[in-house]
Amino acid sequence: MKAQRGLGGAALRALAAVLAAAVCSVAWAQGTQATQAKSTADGIAEYRAMLADGNPAELFEAKGEALWKTARGPKHATLQACDLGKGPGVVKGAFVELPRYFADTGRVQDLESRLLSCMQTLQGFNAAEIAATPFGKGEQAGIDALTAWISSESRGMKMNLPQSDVHEKAAYEVGKRLFFFRGGPMDFSCATCHGADGKRVRLQDLPNLTKNPGDGIGFAAWPAYRVSNGQLWSMQHRLNDCYRQQRFPYPGYASDATIALSVYMGVNAHGAESIAPALKR
Amino acid sequence: MNNKILVAAAVLVAGGCASMAPMPDVAKLTQDALHSSFRDKGIAKVSRLQQDEVQAACSSDRAPSNAELQHLQAQALASMHWPTGGVYLGDWKAGEKLAQNGRGMTWNDKSAEPAHNGGSCYNCHQLTKSEISFGTIGPSLYHYGKLRGVSDPYSPQSAPIVQYTWAKLWNAKAYGACSNMPRFGHEGILDEHQIRDLMALLLDPKSPVNQ
Numbered sequence: 001m002k003a004q005r006g007l008g009g010a011a012l013r014a015l016a017a018v019l020a021a022a023v024c025s026v027a028w029a030q031g032t033q034a035t036q037a038k039s040t041a042d043g044i045a046e047y048r049a050m051l052a053d054g055n056p057a058e059l060f061e062a063k064g065e066a067l068w069k070t071a072r073g074p075k076h077a078t079l080q081a082c083d084l085g086k087g088p089g090v091v092k093g094a095f096v097e098l099p100r101y102f103a104d105t106g107r108v109q110d111l112e113s114r115l116l117s118c119m120q121t122l123q124g125f126n127a128a129e130i131a132a133t134p135f136g137k138g139e140q141a142g143i144d145a146l147t148a149w150i151s152s153e154s155r156g157m158k159m160n161l162p163q164s165d166v167h168e169k170a171a172y173e174v175g176k177r178l179f180f181f182r183g184g185p186m187d188f189s190c191a192t193c194h195g196a197d198g199k200r201v202r203l204q205d206l207p208n209l210t211k212n213p214g215d216g217i218g219f220a221a222w223p224a225y226r227v228s229n230g231q232l233w234s235m236q237h238r239l240n241d242c243y244r245q246q247r248f249p250y251p252g253y254a255s256d257a258t259i260a261l262s263v264y265m266g267v268n269a270h271g272a273e274s275i276a277p278a279l280k281r
Numbered sequence: 282m283n284n285k286i287l288v289a290a291a292v293l294v295a296g297g298c299a300s301m302a303p304m305p306d307v308a309k310l311t312q313d314a315l316h317s318s319f320r321d322k323g324i325a326k327v328s329r330l331q332q333d334e335v336q337a338a339c340s341s342d343r344a345p346s347n348a349e350l351q352h353l354q355a356q357a358l359a360s361m362h363w364p365t366g367g368v369y370l371g372d373w374k375a376g377e378k379l380a381q382n383g384r385g386m387t388w389n390d391k392s393a394e395p396a397h398n399g400g401s402c403y404n405c406h407q408l409t410k411s412e413i414s415f416g417t418i419g420p421s422l423y424h425y426g427k428l429r430g431v432s433d434p435y436s437p438q439s440a441p442i443v444q445y446t447w448a449k450l451w452n453a454k455a456y457g458a459c460s461n462m463p464r465f466g467h468e469g470i471l472d473e474h475q476i477r478d479l480m481a482l483l484l485d486p487k488s489p490v491n492q
Contacts, residue, residue, distance in 0.1 A: 166302040173307040174314055181315070182336040184329040185386050185393070185470055186463040189340065193418065201404050201416040210342065247386040248319065249327045255318030
């Protein structure tokens with residue numbers, strides 16, 4: 001019931017924001033170019049502020065917390081013994097230290113990858129099957145919700161990925177190479193869009209991810225609720241869509257390349273405050 | 282006592298090994314990650330990760346040497362395809378539609394043929410006064426022809442800039458080996474006809490770009 005009311009409020013605010021955006025676009029057409037650019041940024045900031053106290057990501061957080069604590073899967077177990085890097089069951093502060101190296105799997109893992117491991121080991125799910133499930137369907141939807149809740153438990157903390165293990169250092173270097181790796185018919189790399197300050201695609205601001213882009217920007221903002229499509233996207237989903245737009249082949253869910261890229265971005269964002277799950281256009 | 286010493290020695294060795302663990306071969310790990318992480322989907326095949334000389338040279342945070350840049354640019358210029366019959370300009374209205382269209386070449390697109398692709402120009406460039414939703418990865422092209430004094434694109438005085446513009450659209454790497462701009466003609470993203478239309482958008486005095 002509470003969730004229902006929350007959603008209604010959010011929907012109303014979204015509608016108000018859309019109306020405001022429509023008014024803004026008329027204003028843009030009349031103003032000078034400089035004013036237009038400012039109005040756009042202001043408009044978006046205003047729009048986010050209007051939604052801030054009713055970020056629909058909260059609904060996903062609640063679902064994720066319930067999933068963590070509910071006995072599920074063939075082994076009928078909860079995820080409460082899952083070690084996200086700070087010891088079994090420790091959720092607070094785990095998000096801002098991921099991806100990191102896990103000795104039990106022998107892999108550097110991001111949050112999504114680690115959840116797959118825990119779901120397989122503790123609950124008896126088939127991790128490969130879940131990884132191959134389309135975004136937003138079946139257990140994938142559950143992982144999205146789990147990332148929303150787990151990241152919310154580190155909200156306001158500073159990104160602090162460990163780099164003491166040689167695997168973590170290697171993952172950073174691999175991630176850096178992948179970030180600058182050009183391929184596909186359009187010769188794009190991640191750096192094409194995210195390698196310099198103050199750039200945009202159309203009206204969308206592009207964070208410079210080769211350094212700390214600031215609090216709550218880039219790596220410190222995902223997972224996020226996307227108002228434009230009403231979906232909650234994890235970082236894995238975000239990276240997948242980046243690669244689609246790069247015209248690359250399809251990156252596997254929780255694949256080594258996506259995790260290495262996350263290490264590169266996460267380490268670069270050291271000290272940035274996490275606002276995840278954030279609210280995006 | 283002896284056991285304790287052995288344990289202590291083992292701890293020292295283990296600790297020493299951990300801190301001295303050599304950095305693995307990052308280049309190999311990167312190739313492994315590419316191979317294990319990507320798969321074909323629709324028209325976007327893993328063969329897209331096979332880099333050509335330009336892509337390989339421009340894949341780090343350091344620019345290639347000047348000699349290599351010159352070599353790659355000369356190569357791009359030498360392989361240039363010039364318009365059939367010397368017809369450089371098409372229809373700026375069709376060009377504007379292409380400039381607006383950012384579609385094509387993703388794993389969701391049914392065909393990689395030029396007819397299914399846009400030019401994505403506004404993603405990165407300002408072009409006209411009326412379109413305020415433009416990106417800034419590339420320079421503003423507003424008044425492109427006008428600023429370059431092109432009043433008649435087919436006049437002899439206009440020939441150098443007209444040819445330069447064609448070459449830039451066909452293979453942008455001819456003037457900057459590591460340019461962010463795609464090689465629209467060279468890579469078969471757009472065909473000759475579509476590039477003529479984009480040429481008109483940039484250079485036709487009647488195009489909104491030059492108003």
